[in-house]
Amino acid sequence: MTAIQRSEIKINPNDKLGEGSFGAVYKGKYQGEDVAIKIINYNIEHEHIQREPFYMAMVSGHANFVKLHAVVMEKTETLLVMEYIDGGSLFRFLHNTKEELTYSQAINLLCQAAEALAYLHAISERPVIHRDVKSLNMLVDAERKSLKICDFGFVRQSGTEMTEKRGTPVYMAPEVFKGKMYTSKCDVYSMGITIWEVLARKIPYYNLKKELQIKYIIEIDKGLRPSLDDLKFDCPDQLKTFIQRCWDKDPNVRPTMQQVVHELRKHKNV
The missing domain is CATH 1.10.510.10 (Transferase(Phosphotransferase) domain 1)
Structure with a gap:
């Protein structure tokens, strides 16, 4: 799991992919590739924010879980930069x-x-x-x-x-x-x-x-x-x-x- 700066990603606010637990997911770009970016606001318990990337990293070796590429941690929110799947849910x-x-x-x-x-x-x-x-x-x-x-x-x-x-x-x-x-x-x-x-x-x-x-x-x-x-x-x-x-x-x-x-x-x- 890589920690990056927000400036390294681009989020398309008009391309909302869906609502996950604790945050909305948008399509974006990271290192020239399409990604899905989940924005988690800090209006929930901090432990919830920490758990999601922890467990995603835990299963990174299995092909049938969405991959976590990077994490952006800011004062008011955390962004999970994830693999984009083109067929949707x-x-x-x-x-x-x-x-x-x-x-x-x-x-x-x-x-x-x-x-x-x-x-x-x-x-x-x-x-x-x-x-x-x-x-x-x-x-x-x-x-x-x-x-x-x-x-x-x-x-x-x-x-x-x-x-x-x-x-x-x-x-x-x-x-x-x-x-x-x-x-x-x-x-x-x-x-x-x-x-x-x-x-x-x-x-x-x-x-x-x-x-x-x-x-x-x-x-x-x-x-x-x-x-x-x-x-x-x-x-x-x-x-x-x-x-x-x-x-x-x-x-x-x-x-x-x-x-x-x-x-x-x-x-x-x-």
Whole structure:
């Protein structure tokens, strides 16, 4: 991780790529290359600012995480200068375009996401947990062949105090709503929802109104899940059953992320 001066980068304020945890992301230039620049204002706890580049540096050896090129630290804000991915978020591709996604392409992208998260969980003695796994935090290239996980704002190591409700409600495991400790199985639950989302090409709980979010959080805790009837592909029953295991209410029933990788690999090139 390289510390640089703000004068070494150029930010295009009119080209906002999105909102990450704790800051907005813009397209810019660094050393003549396109980059994504996340601007984190100092209106949040300092430890949050330090954690994101720390964990990004930790996974720099894995191809399916967005790379951190440099950091700009100023009095009022920190800027993360990151790899720019030209295809945008997987969420945008799924829900805002009409481009085709084949079953093979879908499984390939999901497998890459699971491989990255399995690596994150196994990188240290205590699992490191992403805590905001969703299609919006997965970036794809223009050809939809490669996927990279982004946004490390909520990442924490297992065993640290993590009872605060971090993440996106429709992807969050039921135990998180109850203020229980996060474990790697929370990421597995979110991955299960994301697998469904990609294979159904629908937003989770698309048929429920956003203003009723509190109500469906209660229903999710009672067992409400997306309908497997929405899956667009002729998915094997084995995969459907596995998705249900991923989003089971009981974390002990859920597989590990490495088991998710193993299952998805079985369905590649089918």
